[in-house]
Structure formats: structure tokens, C-alpha cells
Amino acid sequence: MSVHEIEVTINGKKYKEQVESRLLLSDFLRETCGLTGTHVGCEHGVCGACTIHLNGSAVRSCLIFAVQADGQEITTVEGLGEDGQLTPLQKNFIECHGLQCGFCTPGILMSATDYLQKNPNPSVQEIKEMLSGHLCRCTGYVGIIEAIQKTVEENSNHVRVER
Amino acid sequence: MKPVKFDYYSPKTVDEALTLLEEAGFDGKIIAGGQSLVPIMNMRLSSPECLIDINQLHDLQFIEFDSDKVKIGALTRQAEVERSDVVQKHLGLLSEAVPFIGHVQTRNRGTFGGSLVHADPTAEIPLSLMALGGTLHIASKEEVREVNVEDFFITYLTTDIMPNEMLTEIHIPIEQERNGYSFYEISRRHGDFALVASACQLTIDHLDRITNVRLVLGGVEATPLLIEGANEWMNGEVLSDSLLQKVEDIVDEMVDPESDIHATAEYRRHLSKKLAVRTVKSAYERARGEANERS
Ligand SMILES: Cc1cc2nc3c(=O)[nH]c(=O)nc-3n(C[C@@H](O)[C@H](O)[C@H](O)COP(=O)(O)OP(=O)(O)OC[C@H]3O[C@@H](n4cnc5c(N)ncnc54)[C@H](O)[C@@H]3O)c2cc1C
Numbered sequence: 237m238s239v240h241e242i243e244v245t246i247n248g249k250k251y252k253e254q255v256e257s258r259l260l261l262s263d264f265l266r267e268t269c270g271l272t273g274t275h276v277g278c279e280h281g282v283c284g285a286c287t288i289h290l291n292g293s294a295v296r297s298c299l300i301f302a303v304q305a306d307g308q309e310i311t312t313v314e315g316l317g318e319d320g321q322l323t324p325l326q327k328n329f330i331e332c333h334g335l336q337c338g339f340c341t342p343g344i345l346m347s348a349t350d351y352l353q354k355n356p357n358p359s360v361q362e363i364k365e366m367l368s369g370h371l372c373r374c375t376g377y378v379g380i381i382e383a384i385q386k387t388v389e390e391n392s393n394h395v396r397v398e399r
Numbered sequence: 400m401k402p403v404k405f406d407y408y409s410p411k412t413v414d415e416a417l418t419l420l421e422e423a424g425f426d427g428k429i430i431a432g433g434q435s436l437v438p439i440m441n442m443r444l445s446s447p448e449c450l451i452d453i454n455q456l457h458d459l460q461f462i463e464f465d466s467d468k469v470k471i472g473a474l475t476r477q478a479e480v481e482r483s484d485v486v487q488k489h490l491g492l493l494s495e496a497v498p499f500i501g502h503v504q505t506r507n508r509g510t511f512g513g514s515l516v517h518a519d520p521t522a523e524i525p526l527s528l529m530a531l532g533g534t535l536h537i538a539s540k541e542e543v544r545e546v547n548v549e550d551f552f553i554t555y556l557t558t559d560i561m562p563n564e565m566l567t568e569i570h571i572p573i574e575q576e577r578n579g580y581s582f583y584e585i586s587r588r589h590g591d592f593a594l595v596a597s598a599c600q601l602t603i604d605h606l607d608r609i610t611n612v613r614l615v616l617g618g619v620e621a622t623p624l625l626i627e628g629a630n631e632w633m634n635g636e637v638l639s640d641s642l643l644q645k646v647e648d649i650v651d652e653m654v655d656p657e658s659d660i661h662a663t664a665e666y667r668r669h670l671s672k673k674l675a676v677r678t679v680k681s682a683y684e685r686a687r688g689e690a691n692e693r694s
């Protein structure tokens with residue numbers, strides 16, 4: 237069988253589509269679903285531009301076939317904010333100059349969002365290691381690291397205030 | 400679309416997967432994390448006619464403590480191994496080695512078993528397993544057989560697994576005596592494949608004399624290189640400068656690395672010697688309890 241019907245939940249919405257088995261999830265998101273926020277650079281797992289959440293974990297969508305996502309839950313950069321509002325991390329990318337051309341940004345946002353959920357208080361070294369899975373040819377990474385650090389600080393202040 | 404056309408199956412049980420493998424014969428290929436297979440399919444360096452996806456075989460996704468060993472299911476994600484308390488407590492070498500594999504995002508998907516079957520000569524998991532020792536459970540329609548890790552790797556990207564077989568689980572013995580471990584690698588950038596990597600697991604007696612040592616180098620041959628015979632000249636010895644010099648000399652004799660665009664053979668030889676010494680030294684110090692905490 238090389239054509240399959242799949243049902244995938246993307247950003248909370250159900251998509252039912254026919255896909256060829258060799259269709260990459262990245263191409264499915266962009267071309268079949270029109271969700272072009274997920275970018276495609278190298279298509280062999282190195283650049284990180286295509287990173288999405290599959291069942292809550294940041295993974296490369298260029299290394300998964302769309303058919304493998306049948307019955308799974310996906311979040312793309314379009315699904316990060318709610319009601320047209322950016323997340324604090326997204327706002328900090330703007331404030332700290334965490335992006336220039338923006339090609340790498342969706343992937344990095346997806347990775348950093350997942351990472352901060354699992355590691356709420358990372359060191360700069362740990363942030364850098366997480367970012368090693370992403371190529372940015374514009375910023376030199378400094379602004380990106382600052383945006384992530386700022387989010388970490390705000391989150392911990394927030395926790396303190398709540399206590 | 401990048402890869403060539405293929406048929407796709409997503410079996411729900413191990414039995415179903417094995418039947419599909421048997422039927423597909425040489426045309427079939429298992430896909431686990433896809434972190435090595437999909438890149439080469441996208442580049443059309445590989446064009447399997449039939450892909451058997453084992454991601455729904457949740458029975459193969461576990462880490463289990465069992466008195467004198469730890470069992471790890473082939474489909475366990477590398478990130479799960481990295482975060483596992485059982486692994487941290489009993490197989491410290493793996494906890495230290497796994498974070499060197501690719502990136503957080505590839506470890507979230509890549510599997511423990513997939514790395515072993517892919518058998519890249521610099522890969523961290525094959526190297527660590529060789530130092531820890533253990534058995535691989537390999538299933539086909541007919542039988543389940545057990546293979547010692549020493550007999551598993553045949554050559555570059557080639558293992559003892561046949562096209563109709565599947566790796567199901569890996570059993571790794573837990574060291575009962577005073578022991579220490581260490582893993583080092585040098586790569587061009589964090590997350591890149593290692594130029595050379597070194598893993599060591601050793602045990603010592605109450606007088607700090609070495610009782611067993613397994614030193615393994617990666618990136619210097621087609622398969623992880625276990626420095627055989629090391630026990631003969633290291634057992635009964637306390638660590639000394641002359642012993643470390645001997646480690647360096649023996650490694651120099653045993654390795655025969657190749658040059659490529661990443662590093663010259665000469666540089667790899669240099670790294671092999673220095674990393675071997677460094678791993679033996681820090682494994683020994685750990686065993687003596689001088690460095691219980693990871694730095
Ligand atoms: C950017 C990037 C960087 C990387 N860096 C490193 C690195 O530094 N070190 C490293 O070791 N790896 C690295 N890798 C590869 C690693 O991520 C892979 O996860 C691993 O090599 C293969 O595991 P997998 O589960 O992804 O297997 P797959 O890609 O799905 O499969 C690999 C091979 O194993 C076979 N296979 C898989 N599971 C089984 C099974 N249970 N039984 C029988 N056959 C099976 C498949 O048929 C295939 O031939 C990197 C990958 C990427 C994309």
C-alpha cells in the first residue's frame with residue numbers, strides 16, 4: 237500500500253487527508269495543510285527549521301513520514317499562541333532581537349518551548365546545547381539565548397509572586 | 400517528493416511485524432526513530448520497497464531493573480534513556496554517553512535499538528554497550544536468539560541482524576563490585592558525529608587494584624574497538640603513570656584510523672591515545688570514589 241488515509245490533530249484541529257507513504261510530514265504540513273510556518277531547510281535533520289511537536293516532544297518533521305502521524309497530535313508554530321496573542325517566549329524573541337530573517341525562528345521556538353517545559357531552569361550552557369540542534373545564519377545566536385534566558389527569569393519571578 | 404515510492408505498514412504487534420518482515424524478505428526495512436534512515440532515503444542513498452514501522456510496538460519501549468541487569472526495549476527513545484533514573488543509577492556510562500548523540504530534538508525520536516542496528520563506527524550507544532557488555536535479543540518468525548555484544552557488530556553499518564529479524568531488547572549486566580566508568584569524545588561541533596570517542600568501564604578491589612577493565616574506542620575502525628587483552632596487563636595493578644603510558648602505547652599499536660575531510664589519520668591516532676588515557680584515569684578515579692559527581 238502506498239496511499240493511505242490519515243487523521244491527524246494539528247493545533248487542536250482534525251485533518252483527514254489522503255497521503256502517499258513517501259510524503260514527509262514537513263511537506264504535508266506546508267503543502268497539504270497550508271501551514272507554512274514550519275520551514276524546511278536541509279531535509280536531513282541538521283538545520284532544525286522544520287522542528288514541530290509530536291505528542292508534546294520537539295522533533296524534526298522532515299524525518300517523519302506524514303503517514304506515521306496518523307492518529308497523533310501535532311503542534312506547529314501556528315499553534316503556540318492563543319487568541320492571536322504571542323507567547324512570552326515569542327515576545328522576548330522580538331524584544332531581544334532573537335530573529336532577523338526569521339527562517340530559523342519557528343523551529344527554535346518549538347524546541348525552546350518544549351525544552352523549557354521539561355527543564356524550567358536551564359544554565360546558559362544547557363540552552364546552548366539545546367540550540368546546537370538549530371542553525372541560524374543571521375543573529376549569531378546571542379539574541380536568541382537572551383530571549384530564552386529572559387523567559388526563564390520571567391517564569392521564575394512569576395512562580396515567586398504566586399507563592 | 401524526495402524518497403522513492405515504497406509500501407508502508409504499521410503493525411500493532413511484534414508478531415505481526417515479524418510476519419511482515421518475513422514476507423518482505425530483502426525488500427523490507429524496519430523504521431524506528433527514522434533519524435538515520437530517513438535522511439538517507441531523502442537523499443535517495445537508500446530505497447527500500449517496503450517500510451515496516453515499529454513505532455506502534457509500545458511493548459518494545461521500556462527500561463526495566465531486574466536484580467543483576469537492566470533491560471532496555473529496542474524502541475526506547477534515546478531521550479528516555481538520558482532521563483532514566485534506573486540508567487543513571489546502574490549504567491552511569493550510558494547516562495554520560497547518550498547526551499553526545501546528535502541533539503535534543505533527534506534524541507526525542509531516535510531509539511536505543513535503532514542506533515545499535517545502524518552501527519555507525521563512532522556512535523555512542525554501540526561504543527558504550529561494548530564497554531558495558533550485554534546481550535541483544537533478536538527475533539524472527541522462527542526463533543528468538545541472543546547475541547553477545549562482542550559478536551554483534553560485523554563491519555561499517557553492518558550487524559549480525561538478518562533482513563527477516565528484529566532487535567527487540569537489550570540486557571545489560573549491572574556491575575556488583577566497586578566500579579567506575581567514563582566516556583569522552585571529540586567532535587568538530589557539539590552534536591556532530593565524534594572524530595574519536597572512548598568509553599571505559601572498570602572494577603577495582605579493596606586495595607584499589609584493577610580487577611576488570613573494558614576499554615573501547617570508536618571512530619578508529621569499522622566497528623567499536625575493544626582493547627582486547629587489557630585485562631592481562633592491567634589486572635592486579637594500581638593506577639600509575641607507567642600503567643597509563645602502557646595504555647597509550649598499546650592503543651597506538653592497535654588502532655589504524657583513516658583520514659577523511661573531518662580529520663587526518665594522524666590526528667585520530669593522537670586523539671585515540673589521549674582519550675584512552677583520559678577515560679581510564681577518570682573511570683579509575685570514579686571507582687575509588689574520588690569523583691562521584693559528574694563534572
Ligand atoms: C542531525 C543528526 C545528528 C546525529 N548525530 C548522531 C551522533 O552524534 N551519534 C549517533 O550515534 N547518532 C547520531 N545520529 C543518528 C541517530 O540520531 C539515530 O537515532 C540512530 O542512528 C538510529 O536510530 P533510529 O531509531 O533513528 O533508527 P532508524 O533511522 O529508524 O533506523 C536505522 C537502521 O536501523 C534499523 N532498525 C531500527 N530499529 C531496528 C530494530 N528494532 N530491529 C532491526 N532493525 C532496526 C533500520 O532498519 C535502519 O536500517 C544523528 C542523526 C541526525 C539527524
Ligand code: FES
Nearest residue numbers: 277278279284298
Ligand atoms: S529541514 Fe528538517 S532539520 Fe533541516
Ligand code: FES
Nearest residue numbers: 336338372373374
Ligand atoms: S534569523 Fe535568519 S536564520 Fe536565524
